[in-house]
């Protein structure tokens with residue numbers, strides 16, 4: 381007989397680049413004694429998100445790349461993952477699924493509610509919203525409103541990138557789009573109170589605005605589209621291009637490539653090796669819309685020097701992008717002058733206190749890529 385309480389499974393969703401991995405890393409770094417199991421679902425086959433959280437977790441993380449978990453129609457794949465994490469040996473208190481930035485949370489909820497695994501139970505959906513991209517994301521993908529409607533908690537992230545008035549406007553809009561009484565928590569860099577997730581009595585127990593029947597009805601409504609081969613999911617409109625290079629990239633040519641990136645190329649993430657003397661770190665890169673950031677990090681011990689990028693966009697020319705990136709390769713990076721890194725260094729995030737102090741100073745908008 382199963383004497384354990386079922387482990388709550390929380391779905392962490394949100395559009396591309398909204399800050400899901402950042403929230404997850406914050407939770408992992410502030411979990412106290414709580415043991416978190418994590419399932420990461422990367423849209424591309426290069427598991428950038430998984431790499432970004434792996435350091436903190438060891439064997440209580442499972443990653444799935446190459447497509448959206450929400451497309452696993454019968455949920456057996458997800459069930460298999462949850463079963464592994466729920467094994468008593470892991471002593472997990474809560475499982476968080478970081479959905480891909482293009483996932484349909486309703487599908488994941490449906491699968492979790494339909495799961496026959498007695499060791500887990502659906503524990504709610506957290507929807508991460510990028511305050512700076514709020515209107516742009518809704519305009520491009522009206523489906524995101526549907527995602528807000530099933531959320532049990534909304535994290536309005538990147539509040540540092542909007543002013544008070546804009547934040548108030550977004551909050552008012554969110555109150556209309558979410559189910560009544562759903563909390564909207566503002567956050568900078570995903571810093572939310574972990575208690576919101578680890579509470580023994582999760583918020584969903586009192587909300588429950590979405591029944592299993594509702595989800596089945598939604599499914600049937602979508603079924604017709606799917607029969608016709610027109611997947612109703614957001615990600616049907618998006619394609620992912622992946623670039624890997626063992627050769628260093630020229631910082632100047634790469635910045636030039638980024639400056640010219642087409643509007644449809646909505647998200648770039650990964651790690652770049654420039655190999656310029658004095659800058660041999662691995663540079664994590666994030667582009668979300670026109671926003672661009674680099675973060676230098678040390679290479680792992682024995683880690684191969686490599687550039688790995690995932691580019692996600694709508695109507696992008698994959699082979700063309702790959703050709704442009706191939707042209708950024710630099711066969712002799714050790715001969716490059718340190719100044720060639722200046723273009724990259726302009727986009728390196730400064731520590732929070734420093735960037736707050738300089739927020740009104742010259743160049744801060746430039747560094748955000750505006």
Ligand SMILES: Nc1nc2c(ncn2[C@@H]2O[C@H](COP(=O)(O)OP(=O)(O)OP(=O)(O)O)[C@@H](O)[C@H]2O)c(=O)[nH]1
Nearest residue numbers: 396397398399400401402481538568569570666673
């Ligand atoms: N200015 C600012 N940047 C943020 C904040 N939160 C996250 N970011 C940055 O936004 C970028 C995307 O963050 P991620 O956490 O990778 O977003 P994600 O939702 O996991 O992205 P996908 O997995 O591609 O959907 C990174 O450069 C983060 O450092 C924030 O509150 N303020």
